[in-house]
């Protein structure tokens with residue numbers, strides 16, 4: 001039995017990385033997918049990949065930093081399907097830099113894409129999510145949003161905001177049959193299917209996990225984007241029917257340990 005049979009899912013950041021992996025996986029599990037991304041070429045490529053496997057997908061080009069574009073995206077999604085069962089708020093950007101050098105524009109854009117967009121996409125798609133009589137919203141957070149990564153200041157702050165947002169949305173939307181959860185991922189560097197992972201390209205493009213990160217991770221390896229897509233699938237489907245307002249850590253055990261003790 002397919003776990004998302006007959007369901008409609010909106011996935012942001014679907015052009016690469018976890019978003020592409022989730023688009024493929026959710027479609028294999030029977031969902032129709034609206035792939036949302038700023039990158040039209042690679043977003044359409046995701047759609048083509050889903051269709052090549054016999055799945056159902058559309059691409060909706062959107063700059064999630066722009067609230068007006070989110071309005072248009074929500075209208076397009078609701079025009080596509082009046083009922084939406086799953087929203088995976090997965091898109092994000094990350095800019096490295098030292099605290100003193102951070103430009104307000106860079107700060108604002110990371111906040112807009114990583115924190116404001118999950119809020120706005122959820123709010124604007126609410127009519128279709130309510131109509132599902134049982135829907136799931138999944139935010140994609142990061143372990144950097146729990147303690148703070150000094151090289152990713154705005155990114156850490158934006159991801160940190162997703163945690164209380166998850167809890168309070170779990171409160172407000174439960175009466176509408178909508179569960180809200182968040183995945184806090186650690187280092188996702190690779191794909192079992194050759195999907196590119198572009199976040200922080202400088203840091204990730206083909207580079208192995210650093211020794212420091214490997215030592216800090218009990219499983220001593222980075223995660224695959226498919227492993228994040230698997231958690232998203234669990235949170236999207238009925239198997240997680242009592243999971244709401246929760247943050248799931250996906251980091252190979254890294255943040256379970258007190259820093260400096262091993």
Ligand SMILES: NC(=O)c1ccc[n+]([C@@H]2O[C@H](COP(=O)([O-])OP(=O)(O)OC[C@H]3O[C@@H](n4cnc5c(N)ncnc54)[C@H](O)[C@@H]3O)[C@@H](O)[C@H]2O)c1
Pocket residue numbers: 012013014015016017018019036037038039062063064065089090091092093113140141142143184185186187188189196197198199200225
């Ligand atoms: N890769 C990791 O190590 C890692 C670690 C922790 C959390 N995450 C989270 O996983 C999620 C997916 O990231 P990924 O690693 O697959 O990276 P990725 O860069 O491959 O995917 C992110 C996607 O978001 C899209 N995007 C960026 N800005 C956008 C905008 N303004 N409007 C619409 N789309 C936009 C990009 O085009 C891209 O397709 C992110 O939320 C990220 O924070 C990733």
